[in-house]
Amino acid sequence: MRKVVKFGGSSLADSKQFEKVGNIISADESRLYVVPSAPGKRFSKDTKVTDMLIKAYEITVEGGDLGEQLKKIKARYDEIIDGLGLEMTLDDEFATIKENLEKNPYLDYASSRGEYLNGKVLANYLGFEFIDPYETIFFNEEGQLNDYKTNKVLKKRLEEVEHAVIPGFYGQGKDGRVKTFSRGGSDVTGSIVAAAAGVDVYENWTDVSGFLVADPRIVEDPETISTITYRELRELSYMGASVLHEEAIFPVRSKGIPINIRNTNRPQDEGTWIVESTAKKPAYTITGVAGKKGFCSITITQALMNSQIGFGRRVLQAFEESDISFEHMPSGIDTLSVVVHEDEFLLKEQEVMARLHRMTEPDSIEIESDLALIAVVGRGMKSQSGTAARLFAALANANVNIRMIDQGSSELNIIVGVANNDFEAAIRAIYENFVARV
Known part of the structure; x- marks a missing residue:
């Protein structure tokens, strides 16, 4: 059994969440490749790191001073690094980000750095190899994923390592600049990595125990869907069910790789299985x-x-x-x-x-x-x-x-x-x- 595991922003919001992620990965030796998002909210009124980076980009475009905003962002990562007791620093990375934003600011580069930096920290924490998706995931001139080149390059790179951390959300555009997926695109990266590695399961860890039958903001305590097909998922995702990015099913679907939606805060829960087809009878007439x-x-x-x-x-x-x-x-x-x-x-x-x-x-x-x-x-x-x-x-x-x-x-x-x-x-x-x- 071989698995790719993706962790969302809420799963990596602070050092305590990092520890949960570390325990999940160490509990199953088949979890070989890890795809992290940028740190999410630690509490309801907190700001996601990606939004902080977008703010940094806006400050640059308006001709303002980046210093204070980058200090706030770095403080988020320093809290995680100190909380985990890691002997590492992101000083050089932040100096590079500051230089690049001041010299040639563009939104995709700024918004992708949250995943990049989190990948660096997580790789150090787990003792895994760091693989930069800028070097392994490629987009064509239309801004769509270049499936052939990506699969070829990424597959070869993954064959060279036993364990790796590959940040989500971005890759390299046809013009040689950083290019991002749409918001929530780390789900897509995880799927791409799973397909290239030819793993058995793609686990997507978030802050809910799978797909729910209905929106919990409308229906109190709705039931969890145990198994759902790709086609059912597409219909529900299109109509607003947002646990998984709707484009994330395509890379793994072509390889017959199931997706398992899991809860970082309740790893004992089975979650939801997303499959091509199944003989399992649904619990209810509707999924x-x-x-x-x-x-x-x-x-x-x-x-x-x-x-x-x-x-x-x-x-x-x-x-x-x-x-x-x-x-x-x-x-x-x-x-x-x-x-x-x-x-x-x-x-x-x-x-x-x-x-x-x-x-x-x-x-x-x-x-x-x-x-x-x-x-x-x-x-x-x-x-x-x-x-x-x-x-x-x-x-x-x-x-x-x-x-x-x-x-x-x-x-x-x-x-x-x-x-x-x-x-x-x-x-x-x-x-x-x-x-x-x-």
């Missing part, structure tokens, strides 16, 4: 429920729409030419609705309306705003009759009016649209009907 607010629906009506070739293409072209992406597109015989993010649409509302009239010559166009979308996801839905009826009944009993319904042919999920102010009540009603009463 999870998640959603987002802030959408609007544009409904185009035209008689005999279904007989017009290319009508749907012209509708979408109107949105494309206004640089607006669509989320869902439910339709009827004479109607077609396009669901988009309301804040994006409002900026170009009349521009889109003019294009739709010009390109489709509709009978009418109606706009419905303040829409929330909720995804009810589960592989168990396919084998259970009456799932949709239960869903609609649960919402009706909670006095929630359904304003939109969209279900894919896979029967993996049902999307419902409700008013923004009904969002929380709808989530609770669905959870109560499908999970709490089981």
Whole structure:
């Protein structure tokens, strides 16, 4: 058994958390490669190190003095180093960061240094080799991961060491400068390392014991999902479930490597397993429920729409030419609705309306705003009759009016649209009907 283990910012926020991480790694000799995030918040009103570094970048751009801000950041690391009793210093690294930011400030470099510095400290603490992702993870001209080059270089480098710390979140851009993933991208780094090393398991350690069936800010003490497939995870992540970066599944999925979400503060918990597919029957009909607010629906009506070739293409072209992406597109015989993010649409509302009239010559166009979308996801839905009826009944009993319904042919999920102010009540009603009463 060989594992890659990634630890989030809350797992590495201070020296006590570092000690927990050290105990977790030493408890299992198969945990060979470690991917750290930058130190997160130590308490609710604390500031993440990455945000402190972004502030340092902003000070530089505005022509201010970096000294005080870098002292604050260094103090965070010195507390960790002193708390662990390490004989090391980051003086040279901070001198280099100061010089580089003053000479040629750019955001990706500044925001990546939290992971870089934490990787240095963790490697020293564990006695592992330090591998800089700037030398092993590469992006192409479009800013996307260069899979072929990264896998080739990183695989060769990992074969040379038995244990290593590889900081998350960044690599090298095509222009030779530091390039970062989107926020939370250390999850993606861990997945890339797992795929390149060809390990058996990718463990992702955070501050929760896996994925929850529903958002704990809405549903009190929701159940934990024991096993979830990649497809289910994609649906829930897209709709707001944020334990794992939604792009992190792709590198390991192609290699058949499962992801295990674990809790650094409760290492005894099994957590959630994310797998390609499974014969395990889910505990409930649904795997999870998640959603987002802030959408609007544009409904185009035209008689005999279904007989017009290319009508749907012209509708979408109107949105494309206004640089607006669509989320869902439910339709009827004479109607077609396009669901988009309301804040994006409002900026170009009349521009889109003019294009739709010009390109489709509709009978009418109606706009419905303040829409929330909720995804009810589960592989168990396919084998259970009456799932949709239960869903609609649960919402009706909670006095929630359904304003939109969209279900894919896979029967993996049902999307419902409700008013923004009904969002929380709808989530609770669905959870109560499908999970709490089981």
